[in-house]
Amino acid sequence: MSTFVEIDSVDKVFTLPGGDHYIALKGIDLKITKGEFVSLVGHSGCGKSTLLNIVAGLDRATTGGVILEGRQVTKPGPDRMVVFQNYSLLPWRTVRQNIALAVKAALKNLSAAEKHEVIEHHINLVGLSHAADKYPHELSGGMKQRVAIARALALRPKLLLLDEPFGALDALTRGNLQEQLMKICQENEVTCLMVTHDVDEALLLSDRVVMLTTGPEAHIGQILEVPIPRPRHRLEVVNHPIYYSLRNEIVYFLNQQKRSARRKKVAPVAVAKHGLEKVNLDIGFIPLTDCAPLIVAKEKGFFQKHGLEEVSLLREPSWKAIAEGVTSGRLDAAQMVAGMPLALTLNQSQPIVTAMVLSRNGNAITLNKQFYEQGVRSIADLKGYLAQHADKAHTFGIVHPASMQNLLLRYWLASGDIDPDRDVSLTMIPPPQMAANLKAGNLDGYCAGEPWNSYAVQEGQGYVIRTDLDLWAGHPEKVLGLREDWANQYPQTHIALVKALIEACEYCDDRRNREEILQWLSRPEYVGLDPAAMRPGFIDPYDLGTGDEPVQMLRYNQFHVEQANYPHRGEGLWILTQLARWGIAPFPKNWVEVLERVRRPDLYGEAARQLDLPDIDPTRHAFALFDGITFDPDDPIAYLNNLPLHRDIRIEEIILDATPNAA
Numbered sequence: 001m002s003t004f005v006e007i008d009s010v011d012k013v014f015t016l017p018g019g020d021h022y023i024a025l026k027g028i029d030l031k032i033t034k035g036e037f038v039s040l041v042g043h044s045g046c047g048k049s050t051l052l053n054i055v056a057g058l059d060r061a062t063t064g065g066v067i068l069e070g071r072q073v074t075k076p077g078p079d080r081m082v083v084f085q086n087y088s089l090l091p092w093r094t095v096r097q098n099i100a101l102a103v104k105a106a107l108k109n110l111s112a113a114e115k116h117e118v119i120e121h122h123i124n125l126v127g128l129s130h131a132a133d134k135y136p137h138e139l140s141g142g143m144k145q146r147v148a149i150a151r152a153l154a155l156r157p158k159l160l161l162l163d164e165p166f167g168a169l170d171a172l173t174r175g176n177l178q179e180q181l182m183k184i185c186q187e188n189e190v191t192c193l194m195v196t197h198d199v200d201e202a203l204l205l206s207d208r209v210v211m212l213t214t215g216p217e218a219h220i221g222q223i224l225e226v227p228i229p230r231p232r233h234r235l236e237v238v239n240h241p242i243y244y245s246l247r248n249e250i251v252y253f254l255n256q257q258k259r260s261a262r263r264k265k266v267a268p269v270a271v272a273k274h275g276l277e278k279v280n281l282d283i284g285f286i287p288l289t290d291c292a293p294l295i296v297a298k299e300k301g302f303f304q305k306h307g308l309e310e311v312s313l314l315r316e317p318s319w320k321a322i323a324e325g326v327t328s329g330r331l332d333a334a335q336m337v338a339g340m341p342l343a344l345t346l347n348q349s350q351p352i353v354t355a356m357v358l359s360r361n362g363n364a365i366t367l368n369k370q371f372y373e374q375g376v377r378s379i380a381d382l383k384g385y386l387a388q389h390a391d392k393a394h395t396f397g398i399v400h401p402a403s404m405q406n407l408l409l410r411y412w413l414a415s416g417d418i419d420p421d422r423d424v425s426l427t428m429i430p431p432p433q434m435a436a437n438l439k440a441g442n443l444d445g446y447c448a449g450e451p452w453n454s455y456a457v458q459e460g461q462g463y464v465i466r467t468d469l470d471l472w473a474g475h476p477e478k479v480l481g482l483r484e485d486w487a488n489q490y491p492q493t494h495i496a497l498v499k500a501l502i503e504a505c506e507y508c509d510d511r512r513n514r515e516e517i518l519q520w521l522s523r524p525e526y527v528g529l530d531p532a533a534m535r536p537g538f539i540d541p542y543d544l545g546t547g548d549e550p551v552q553m554l555r556y557n558q559f560h561v562e563q564a565n566y567p568h569r570g571e572g573l574w575i576l577t578q579l580a581r582w583g584i585a586p587f588p589k590n591w592v593e594v595l596e597r598v599r600r601p602d603l604y605g606e607a608a609r610q611l612d613l614p615d616i617d618p619t620r621h622a623f624a625l626f627d628g629i630t631f632d633p634d635d636p637i638a639y640l641n642n643l644p645l646h647r648d649i650r651i652e653e654i655i656l657d658a659t660p661n662a663a
Contacts, residue, residue, distance in 0.1 A: 002034075004191055006031050006066070007055065010063070011023065012024045012025040012059075024047045025061075025215075025219070027219050027617020028051060028219065029617075030210060034191055035190070037194070038208050039208075040194065041209055041211050041250060042218065043261065046214050047218040052163055055161060058082070060074075079158040080161055081152035081160055082161045083149055084165070087136070089148065095139070102151050118154055121154075126149055145165060153190070167198075174201075178201060199251060203228075203246055211224065211250065216602070225634070225635075253592060260593060276308070279309040279493070280311075281311045282311075282330070283311060284313075284331045286431060287432055287528060288449045290362045292359075293559060294501070295313070296504040297503070302503045319399055323340060326352065327483070329483070335479075342572060343584065343585055346579070353603075354598060354599055355567060356498050358478040358501065358505065360559075361475065363468040364447070364464045365467075366457070367382075367463060368443070382418065383416045386424070395427055397445070398426050399428065399429070406426070407578040408475070409426075410426075414645040415627045415644075429443075431449055451534040454533055464544040472626065476567075495606055498604060499610060508559035565604065566617070569599050570620060570621075570623075570633045576594070580651075581649070582647055586650035587649055587652075588652065589652060
């Protein structure tokens with residue numbers, strides 16, 4: 001169905017006394033179809049009513065906007081009518097006069113007889129014909145609210161906005177009005193957006209329930225479809241087989257947010273120098289092409305520019321060593337594979353924070369050259385080859401269980417009906433050792449970051465059957481990772497670190513700087529490889545080792561452009577599904593809470609704003625990889641269960657410590 005209302009990237013920022021700012025809403029994206037009933041649910045103060053007022057035109061978004069039937073909402077209008085909790089009736093006018101005042105003001109093109117007919121029709125519609133000449137003080141609360149609903153509907157609005165319309169009513173009156181509202185909306189195809197605290201009310205009335213996280217920077221945490229058929233009646237809804245599972249889903253989300261609100265109380269910290277709490281840092285990295293932002297930040301002085309006086313970059317032997325270094329406190333922060341912060345949080349219950357993505361893409365699946373000689377050009381060819389050589393063990397290298405290299409290799413193999421744990425064997429090897437193991441015959445292939453694929457091609461030992469641009473172009477690859485308690489202890493230092501690395505990433509994506517960067521990378525304390533081996537994909541066209549002409553891939557190593565640094569939670573959720581798919585980690589029942597603890601766009605946004613860079617939340621949407629299977633961030637369990645070749649999915653609540661988040 002076509003979009004009737006579109007809330008597009010809405011942010012709302014309030015200016016506080018003293019010049020500070022409070023970000024109430026961040027990156028709200030929502031599409032509503034004609035005739036749909038959508039409820040907004042969340043704890044008090046999360047911005048539900050603020051968002052409703054923006055849709056109504058009573059308030060303006062700081063950024064983003066609202067489109068209603070192709071027109072931007074810039075001010076209030078009769079095409080959007082609001083029903084408030086406090087009725088908003090004029091006490092000196094009767095029921096009929098309150099409704100007539102609105103009709104005469106908004107429907108001026110109608111004749112007097114037509115206006116009278118509209119007024120009487122809507123009085124009858126809400127069952128108030130017997131009280132048409134009574135004043136508000138003569139009416140019960142439920143009757144007053146019916147007048148407000150009749151007045152709103154009499155203007156024939158395109159969109160009915162309801163701000164906790166039944167919150168002040170007793171249970172019996174509320175139930176009767178809910179039934180009437182459902183009947184009226186269905187018979188008249190009214191599109192509704194409602195704010196409510198009542199979970200049962202949301203399920204009774206809604207086609208979808210949109211759940212907002214706690215502020216500041218409240219955003220859509222989850223959207224729940226309510227597939228209970230219409231027309232609905234309260235008892236039938238409550239007795240529907242899925243009612244309580246839907247109800248529990250909303251209550252569980254709200255409980256997660258309650259815990260989140262408690263964590264956001266931050267204790268004061270001591271400031272050391274330059275407004276920072278800590279100015280000497282040890283940061284770990286692995287010798288790969290995409291460690292470039294760390295090297296650039298060091299060599300170009302971006303660390304020092306932002307007050308970090310002494311930053312030591314420590315070359316680590318493996319991703320396992322990186323994980324140990326951060327969790328033990330030996331390292332202040334590190335370059336991490338994209339899934340590592342989530343995996344460490346799940347398996348050790350020690351939250352690891354990532355406030356920015358350092359790089360995207362930059363991986364490939366490399367096979368032994370012998371496979372090419374046997375005609376293996378595709379996943380189907382590989383399936384056939386493995387079947388013909390079933391008597392031999394086939395081993396493929398991965399760099400870490402939580403790496404995108406592992407998850408994308410598994411995804412690719414499974415797409416061809418190759419079980420990555422049963423039809424082949426996967427073994428963990430540090431990236432710099434991949435090519436040597438391929439040459440020694442210990443591996444049939446591997447998935448790793450550059451330059452270790454190009455190196456195998458140049459050595460004549462392997463060929464690239466797929467790059468990650470073929471599998472999921474633009475996926476998060478490396479992230480900045482550090483312990484949450486470190487981020488809480490040194491919040492200003494953390495922001496300074498993110499700012500330095502954002503500027504370094506921007507420098508890396510100016511291709512005029514790539515030659516200079518390559519010379520730094522080739523130094524022995526960094527990657528320590530001949531620059532010629534690192535040129536493909538980074539500067540030069542990429543040689544697949546197949547004899548074909550090298551291909552220019554400008555986004556193969558992506559560091560900053562196209563919002564590359566934004567730590568999108570939807571991407572993190574996909575990673576969680578893949579960790580659960582292969583039994584690497586359980587899927588967290590409280591996945592919203594886990595993602596909010598680990599992936600921190602609020603911290604990225606603060607750093608970006610201080611750099612005068614756009615702080616734009618990428619659109620929250622479903623997406624698909626190369627096989628076309630759609631990932632819906634609102635229903636990750638269904639996505640998991642529909643994937644081919646998955647292990648028994650463990651769903652567990654992950655109990656995290658109560659360490660408060662950084663401001």
